[in-house]
Amino acid sequence: MKRPAETESSSCESEETGLPFFHSWKSVYIFVLGSFVFWVALLVALTKYFS
Amino acid sequence: MSALDFVVLIGSMLGIAGYGIWRTRGRRSLETYLHGDRKTPWFAIGLSVMATQASAITFLSTPGQGYLGGLSFVQIYFGVPVALIIIAIFFLPIFRRLNVYTAYEFLGKRFDSKTRLLGAALFLLQRGLGAGLTIYAPAIVLTTVFGWPLNLTIICSGLLVIIYTVSGGSDAVTVTQKYQLGIIFAGMVTAFCLVVAKLPTGLTVTDTFALAGGFQKLNAVNFSTSIHERYTFWSGLLGGTFLMLSYFGTDQSQVQRYLSGASLREGRLGLMFNAVCKIPMQFSILLLGVLIFVFYQFEQPPLLFNPVSHQYLEQHNDSGQLQALESDFQKTHTQTREQIESWLAARHHGDETGAQTAFAAAAAAQQQGEAIRAKAEKALAANSGTTANDADYVFVTFILQQLPHGVIGLLVAAFFAAALSSKAAELNALGSSTTIDFYRHIIRRDATDTKCVAASRWFTALWGLVAIGFALCAHLAENLIQAVNILGSIFYGVMLGLFVVAFFVRRVGGTAVFWAALVAQALIFVLYFNLTISYLWYPLIGCAACVVFSLLLQMVLGGGGETDKMEAA
Numbered sequence: 001m002k003r004p005a006e007t008e009s010s011s012c013e014s015e016e017t018g019l020p021f022f023h024s025w026k027s028v029y030i031f032v033l034g035s036f037v038f039w040v041a042l043l044v045a046l047t048k049y050f051s
Numbered sequence: 052m053s054a055l056d057f058v059v060l061i062g063s064m065l066g067i068a069g070y071g072i073w074r075t076r077g078r079r080s081l082e083t084y085l086h087g088d089r090k091t092p093w094f095a096i097g098l099s100v101m102a103t104q105a106s107a108i109t110f111l112s113t114p115g116q117g118y119l120g121g122l123s124f125v126q127i128y129f130g131v132p133v134a135l136i137i138i139a140i141f142f143l144p145i146f147r148r149l150n151v152y153t154a155y156e157f158l159g160k161r162f163d164s165k166t167r168l169l170g171a172a173l174f175l176l177q178r179g180l181g182a183g184l185t186i187y188a189p190a191i192v193l194t195t196v197f198g199w200p201l202n203l204t205i206i207c208s209g210l211l212v213i214i215y216t217v218s219g220g221s222d223a224v225t226v227t228q229k230y231q232l233g234i235i236f237a238g239m240v241t242a243f244c245l246v247v248a249k250l251p252t253g254l255t256v257t258d259t260f261a262l263a264g265g266f267q268k269l270n271a272v273n274f275s276t277s278i279h280e281r282y283t284f285w286s287g288l289l290g291g292t293f294l295m296l297s298y299f300g301t302d303q304s305q306v307q308r309y310l311s312g313a314s315l316r317e318g319r320l321g322l323m324f325n326a327v328c329k330i331p332m333q334f335s336i337l338l339l340g341v342l343i344f345v346f347y348q349f350e351q352p353p354l355l356f357n358p359v360s361h362q363y364l365e366q367h368n369d370s371g372q373l374q375a376l377e378s379d380f381q382k383t384h385t386q387t388r389e390q391i392e393s394w395l396a397a398r399h400h401g402d403e404t405g406a407q408t409a410f411a412a413a414a415a416a417q418q419q420g421e422a423i424r425a426k427a428e429k430a431l432a433a434n435s436g437t438t439a440n441d442a443d444y445v446f447v448t449f450i451l452q453q454l455p456h457g458v459i460g461l462l463v464a465a466f467f468a469a470a471l472s473s474k475a476a477e478l479n480a481l482g483s484s485t486t487i488d489f490y491r492h493i494i495r496r497d498a499t500d501t502k503c504v505a506a507s508r509w510f511t512a513l514w515g516l517v518a519i520g521f522a523l524c525a526h527l528a529e530n531l532i533q534a535v536n537i538l539g540s541i542f543y544g545v546m547l548g549l550f551v552v553a554f555f556v557r558r559v560g561g562t563a564v565f566w567a568a569l570v571a572q573a574l575i576f577v578l579y580f581n582l583t584i585s586y587l588w589y590p591l592i593g594c595a596a597c598v599v600f601s602l603l604l605q606m607v608l609g610g611g612g613e614t615d616k617m618e619a620a
Binding site: 015016017018019025028029031032033035036039040043044046047049050051 | 263
């Protein structure tokens with residue numbers, strides 16, 4: 001059975017993200033972790049302030 | 052439900068399913084049937100991953116959890132961002148490079164056939180067992196509230212999802228999930244706006260939060276290090292990371308979603324979309340439950356939200372106990388409401404002492420109300436031997452009693468859309484894994500593409516019928532939902548362990564990891580029956596045990612393990 005040719009290169013981290021502001025994957029991951037920290041901080045503040 | 056509600060419900064369900072069948076007609080090759088046409092953009096992948104994870108119970112039960120337990124359940128999702136980043140960096144590039152149809156095919160390339168079959172069997176076992184619940188769980192709640200025939204609801208919704216999943220394969224799942232998620236979001240946003248609109252005038256945003264916080268409903272983060280507490284920051288971040296890593300990285304129902312992307316970039320961005328959106332989404336759904344709690348401080352709530360439980364107590368109420376409980380519950384609610392109104396007035400006049408006194412009285416009255424509710428649940432358990440499962444019924448009861456016609460239809464459509472979208476992805480994955488990992492790998496090695504597509508359709512339909520059959524029998528076991536959830540967390544850890552060894556421990560070969568996985572699985576069973584820790588920890592323990600046992604066994608077996616077959620593949 002035929003399978004399509006493999007197309008991905010191993011140097012995937014250097015691939016362009018195609019996003020404005022976030023040109024490298026590292027910056028995308030940092031943004032994701034930053035948003036996680038933001039939400040945890042918000043939830044901690046909600047817990048502390050209103051309890 | 053009115054005629055308008057039924058038009059909204061049936062129109063949206065049949066319309067989306069029909070569109071899915073029409074858009075994906077003529078899917079003939081195995082590649083397009085299992086992976087779509089590999090043109091799916093990142094946004095569609097992101098929505099598809101989200102819709103696969105969010106079942107109907109997510110939208111039915113989570114507001115109830117917010118109502119009863121506050122925001123603490125959100126901590127279970129703290130592991131999502133880290134887990135999805137790990138998958139985007141390590142798992143996805145290798146899956147795509149090897150161009151696998153299933154995640155377990157990768158285990159075969161890295162180790163050997165028996166390890167691949169073990170991974171696939173673990174998946175089929177746990178996902179197959181859980182398959183019926185995705186249909187059964189929302190059906191039991193909705194039929195209880197609306198009085199529909201349960202079996203007919205299960206069969207109709209089950210057959211609908213089988214028809215479009217079998218017809219269009221992976222692409223049909225992705226195409227329909229986009230619109231199903233649209234219905235879900237439209238319904239939830241409408242419900243959120245209407246709950247806010249129904250809060251008393253004069254209650255500001257800070258009043259609402261102060262009221263909810265005063266009743267401990269905004270305790271979102273708990274830094275306790277006790278492993279016996281189910282939802283804490285640490286169990287969410289550590290245990291949750293492993294649970295989510297197992298689910299998103301090794302469960303074929305998710306892997307198949309992000310492998311359908313046009314490129315590695317699309318798959319990665321789809322995962323990152325979920326990494327960013329999951330926590331705020333779950334927070335919003337829980338907050339909806341908290342707002343319903345605030346609403347019911349000003350409106351009389353039912354003693355029990357589950358109408359069947361209430362009816363049962365009515366029928367077995369020889370001593371007039373139910374009337375006494377209801378009367379007491381009403382009195383305590385009136386006291387609570389009056390004290391909250393005093394608290395609000397004092398708060399708005401800057402009378403801090405008066406506000407504190409009034410709130411303390413409101414909290415005491417509210418606790419009395421909760422004690423009466425607990426008594427009713429205890430009476431139910433003593434009479435019937437079952438629990439009220441009230442959390443599942445809070446939101447749907449609120450919808451039915453408080454929201455206008457049309458919106459009721461939209462929200463019931465949202466619940467069914469959620470059930471169908473996750474069910475379709477599950478069936479698609481079960482059919483794919485059975486075809487690729489068993490049929491083509493063992494039974495018919497020389498099967499052509501056409502035969503594999505035909506087999507995949509049959510297996511998908513078969514798993515769909517198994518799911519319907521299982522859902523029809525599900526009422527025989529009261530604690531089935533909990534049992535299957537726990538079953539999932541018991542198996543996920545070892546499955547993740549297989550993949551972690553495959554990716555990161557190159558010296559370990561197939562024989563060592565195969566036996567290590569079996570021993571680790573046995574250990575998890577022993578621990579489960581002897582410990583009382585939160586189930587969130589089992590994926591971490593199972594994964595760690597599999598990795599450690601693999602290394603030890605490889606040392607005993609000697610040699611540097613097998614060569615990395617992936618390199619040779």
